[in-house]
Amino acid sequence: MKPALGVDAVSFAFGSQTVLDCVTFNVNDGEFVALTGPNGAGKSTLLRIVLGLLQPLGGTVEVFGTSPRNLRDRWRIGYMPQRSVLPENLPATVEEVVTTGRLSRRGWSRRPGQADREAVNHALESVLVADLKRRRMHELSGGQQQRVLIAKAFASEPDLLILDEPVAGIDADSQRRFRDSLVHFGRSHGTAVLLVSHELGAVAADLDRVLVLRQGKIAFDGSPEDLTATGVSLGVHQTDLPLWLEDPGSKGPR
Numbered sequence: 001m002k003p004a005l006g007v008d009a010v011s012f013a014f015g016s017q018t019v020l021d022c023v024t025f026n027v028n029d030g031e032f033v034a035l036t037g038p039n040g041a042g043k044s045t046l047l048r049i050v051l052g053l054l055q056p057l058g059g060t061v062e063v064f065g066t067s068p069r070n071l072r073d074r075w076r077i078g079y080m081p082q083r084s085v086l087p088e089n090l091p092a093t094v095e096e097v098v099t100t101g102r103l104s105r106r107g108w109s110r111r112p113g114q115a116d117r118e119a120v121n122h123a124l125e126s127v128l129v130a131d132l133k134r135r136r137m138h139e140l141s142g143g144q145q146q147r148v149l150i151a152k153a154f155a156s157e158p159d160l161l162i163l164d165e166p167v168a169g170i171d172a173d174s175q176r177r178f179r180d181s182l183v184h185f186g187r188s189h190g191t192a193v194l195l196v197s198h199e200l201g202a203v204a205a206d207l208d209r210v211l212v213l214r215q216g217k218i219a220f221d222g223s224p225e226d227l228t229a230t231g232v233s234l235g236v237h238q239t240d241l242p243l244w245l246e247d248p249g250s251k252g253p254r
Contacts, residue, residue, distance in 0.1 A: 037213035078158030098192030101155030
């Protein structure tokens with residue numbers, strides 16, 4: 001059986017600068033995997049390759065057994081990019097924003113039906129913003145806006161959910177709600193999750209595996225327990241990552 005995501009010996013470079021060097025890992029159906037690593041490790045480039053936005057110089061990527069560029073049912077991949085600043089006076093309501101998450105599934109030509117409305121309501125309830133659905137996005141706090149964008153990613157009911165730094169800059173309460181929402185969604189839908197984050201404290205107890213990308217290579221691929229057994233904490237740090245990740249010369253798991 002093919003994994004939801006298979007990355008095999010992927011390499012990439014910008015000119016003479018190697019960004020990814022023979023990166024290999026899988027994310028299986030229903031698995032919750034975190035990808036972490038210092039700034040400049042190649043995480044964003046790797047995500048762009050996984051999504052089919054960049055072509056690797058070497059190696060292959062498959063989502064559900066096919067190239068991401070050839071995937072016909074795009075709704076099967078839910079993606080939430082790094083937090084962006086919303087227009088100050090964005091007129092869209094919370095419900096309207098989350099409903100756009102159904103577009104890849106139903107297409108542009110068809111009006112939302114009952115299944116779409118049910119999926120949107122479920123996504124809103126999953127992140128505890130159903131009571132805000134008539135509010136305009138610009139009226140919400142930063143943490144509330146972030147939860148709405150997560151609901152938008154949930155709305156397509158994807159088989160693979162990729163989240164890029166979803167809790168960056170939001171308060172601890174919103175991080176806890178994010179964790180509860182993500183775990184509920186993953187378990188109820190059997191969705192594979194790839195979470196890219198510097199801060200894993202909120203979800204550490206729920207992860208199946210942690211991948212550490214450092215200097216363009218997978219420096220660690222194993223369980224959270226194996227990682228913490230080396231002395232690395234997945235909790236809150238004074239800086240955004242443990243020292244062994246930031247400093248290539250420091251000790252850490254190999």
